[in-house]
Amino acid sequence: LVIGSETLSRISDPHDRDSMIYSDGAGAVVLSAVESETPVGILSHVTRTDALEHAYLLRMAGSYNPEDKRNVYLKMNGRKLYEYALKTVPAAIKMAIDKSGLPITHIERILIHQANEKMDDAIVNRLYELYGITERPEFSMPMTISWLGNNSVATLPILYDLIVHKEVDNHRLNPGDHFAFASVGAGMHVNAMVYRVPE
Numbered sequence: 211l212v213i214g215s216e217t218l219s220r221i222s223d224p225h226d227r228d229s230m231i232y233s234d235g236a237g238a239v240v241l242s243a244v245e246s247e248t249p250v251g252i253l254s255h256v257t258r259t260d261a262l263e264h265a266y267l268l269r270m271a272g273s274y275n276p277e278d279k280r281n282v283y284l285k286m287n288g289r290k291l292y293e294y295a296l297k298t299v300p301a302a303i304k305m306a307i308d309k310s311g312l313p314i315t316h317i318e319r320i321l322i323h324q325a326n327e328k329m330d331d332a333i334v335n336r337l338y339e340l341y342g343i344t345e346r347p348e349f350s351m352p353m354t355i356s357w358l359g360n361n362s363v364a365t366l367p368i369l370y371d372l373i374v375h376k377e378v379d380n381h382r383l384n385p386g387d388h389f390a391f392a393s394v395g396a397g398m399h400v401n402a403m404v405y406r407v408p409e
Contacts, residue, residue: 213238214363223283225274231326232284233359237367244408253388254309255403256302260294264398267291292329295394299402300337303392306402314341316388317350317404319373319381323393324355324365333392352381366391385409 215236222229244250271285272278299322307314320337322330330351338346354369361368370391372378383389384407391403 211238211240212367214365214367216362216364218284218360218362221270221282221284223273223275223285225278226283226285228286228288229283231355231360233361235358235361235364235368237364237371239367239370246408248406248409250406250408253312253404253406254306255401256306256309257402258298258302258400260298260398260400264290264294267294267398268396291398292326294398295325295329295400296332296336298398298400299333299392299394300340302400302402303333303337303390304340306390306404310388310404312388312404314338314343317390318387319349319383319389320351321366321369321373321389321391322351323362323395324353324358324369325360325394327353327355330355349380352378354378362395363393366393383407 213236217234218232219234222232267290268284268286270282273281273283303320307317320334322333324330330353334346334351352369352373354372358368369378373381373383376382386409387407389405391405393401
């Protein structure tokens, strides 16, 4: 049982515009082994940690309201975090895809942590550029941040569940489909995984 749960409303500074997209959410998934002639489920994964140099891109600090001297809130160095994500996440996804032995053209969807749509779009574009592809498939990256916000570690299980239950327009996962998960977060940590939907 893998659970992703956040209550970011408890640590969001109402005087910080970077906090405006934070939301609460939870998702869980049960992983189990199955016998299959063709490999299914998790085909490959890659993890990366850069805690020494980038530990404080996300940190706890005081409010931007000078009258609030008692509470601490989640703060981020948005520009540096954006640069870090663009440098590391596409490379990690590519490593996971290459490790799976699949060409990128076999990856139907990229399910990426819903932190910032502009950043996610740039990450996926850069991934395809690493393969020499200048135009990515139209429906390669489902997004929910515009209506669910950024609920941190819960974004991927929620996104997956919504796609499975056909609640994200133009995005379906069919038996035999391949897709990639990718996340980036505090630490800084990056994760990427290639998955094949069981038949």
